[in-house]
Amino acid sequence: MVFKKRLDYEYNSFSVSNVPRAPRSIRRRHRTKRTVGDNQICAFELLASLAGKLLEESESSASSNASDGRNHVSIASAVDSDGTTENSDSLKEFKHSKNHAILERTLTKMQCAYSEQTNLDLKSAICKHNVAYESFTGNLDGCSPNFGQFCDGICEKDIKREREAKGLESGALAIANNCPLKDPLDLSMTFLAPVNSHVDVKLPSRSDSVPNASFSRHRNDIKLGSTDEDDQIYRCNKLSNRFKASRPPTHIEDRRIRKLLMSKYWKVAPKLKDFEHCKADGGINVSNSHEKIKNENKSSSGASHGACEMSSLLTGHQASHKSNDSHVKLSIKSFRVPKLCIEVPETATVGSLKRTVMDAMTALLGGRIHVGVLLQGKKVRDNSKTLSQTGISSEDNLDALGFTLEPGPLIAPPPLCYNEPPLLLPCGAAPQNLISSLTTPVLDTKIPDATADPPLLTNSAKAMDSNYKHTSSQTDILTDQKLSESRALVPVPAMNVEVLAVVPANQKIRKSELARRRTRRPFSVSEVEALVRAVEELGTGRWRDVKLQAFENVDHRTYVDLKDKWKTLVHTAKISPQKRRGEPVPQELLDRVMAAHAYWSQHQANKASIILELGELQTLKLTEIELW
DNA sequence: CTTAGGG
């Protein structure tokens, strides 16, 4: 190839190629240590994936699942708190998916159980079952990078510790945990997300309604576990094996996963109708049980009016009282996060699971969510009225005050968080994925740093094993579950159409972009300069080398990116300045681009012409000589 | 994995 030819070519005692390529093996070794950023597949991606998968699954129905013998791990975060019988009905539907990992079964169980205690007091229910909550923060205001700000210490382990709402000053919406984390197997998940609402509220996650299962999150981690007292179904044996990661996940792996998810599960268009109605307190249901969703819809009651109530409901228990200074203080103790069922292949990595959950949650919370106010069950639509005029200041009415999370316009959630690793945790804590482990707290994985590779897939097999042991010792059900190959994550949104919009499943959303497209990162002039210099030296056929030489430590610039950029640079240089867009590239650089382009083009065609070329391309010549 | 190109 051209490349080799160049190596052989010498002119005036210097080789054309100033940097001979090392043997592949060596180069590879070198590369292995390189990390590729962009691993953090944001929540939305996950969601998208889930949604797609879910939809597909729902159509293909459970039969396929059962028959193919594949096992999936399903995670449900909560059950509706307002005990309506529909829950039980819908829950039954879960049973058909026998192939699902125990977790799902557990969940089902829990749900059923839950339905029986519909009107359980939130507090009592939670405490009774020792459901623990941890919280993480998220930005409801459209997926801002802040989403990743999962602060430690946000967790509230005691209801009494709930902080007082700070009036209308804070724009944060917080979900706090009311119970101590007593059971390591908690599945509850709590969110602490800043929102634009002008009320600082704490919301216990939906877990409040799900006594048996909960997602708990420790320091940015969500733990999965079952608290089922009778049978600790949550067996991680198998799972642990599956999640073993012999090596850190590579960029490629991530992409593979994404590819799989995207290609396989996005094809089936979701039948939104099936999800049109959802419980008033509904949420995103990720599950492959189509029927279940239908049932829920059927039975759903309050959801019919308005797309809004469906998504999430700040569940009651808002304690409020009128202060002396005529301020209305509200303390929303719980915020229901819609049920979140996630199904992932047994072979999925922990990292992918984390991302899946993250995506699901992000999609849920990341959309343009609006806050609705309910008074006496009625929606207060007039934003201009004062609280007192509305009656919200009335002591009597405060108890009847409710908040809802309403899906905004059918707009894809802001992409911000997609690519920006949620890991940019301001808290200073090591960035971590939402869910650090499926098993016990022991699993907490360390996530290197925001810029490092996604920790998602970095769990060491060892750690996993140990964790698993821990878990398995308590339960062994998953043992016979063979989580076979996998399938992509299947998100099954079970909410109204509007809510669905929040999920990437909505076809109106550029699924591809939402799901996997990396964030656009325009090259800066300095980057272009570096690229040009490298290409001048190395030519246009050695992108890997260019990458190594000029962008070695810039993870988000792959050699393909560089190649593409060069392509565009050449194009840019050819078109009139008026047609150029973006940050203007100095003409000087463009000239060099053209020179190098012409130069290396010639070389490719005829290496012998290099002498002539050198004579003509002074800039290039100088650069090369200098480097040589 | 890299390259090279089309999308």
Add this chain to the structure above:
DNA sequence: CCCTAAG
């Protein structure tokens, strides 16, 4: 930027 064929 993505995706893919090719090597």
